[in-house]
Amino acid sequence: MKTDQSLTRALLLILLFCGLLMTAGCEGTDTRDQVDDTVKTAAGQKDLERYREMKEQIGDIQAQETERYRQLDTDTDAKKE
Numbered sequence: 759m760k761t762d763q764s765l766t767r768a769l770l771l772i773l774l775f776c777g778l779l780m781t782a783g784c785e786g787t788d789t790r791d792q793v794d795d796t797v798k799t800a801a802g803q804k805d806l807e808r809y810r811e812m813k814e815q816i817g818d819i820q821a822q823e824t825e826r827y828r829q830l831d832t833d834t835d836a837k838k839e
Contacts, residue, residue: 798804
């Protein structure tokens, strides 16, 4: 009888310990997101991502301006004829 009780207690302790490990290791918590965000900021990854976005935006703006100049040139050529 004592063996059954101690076995049951040991099993419950093991299950409790495993449950704690499983919940403590969750990746989807808000705290984990904040830590990841802080690490990215400290490592400069966020600045690098912003730089890449700005570079893409500048490329898009330059492409739009080039297209506008081409349209102006064709409009001016059409008016000369």
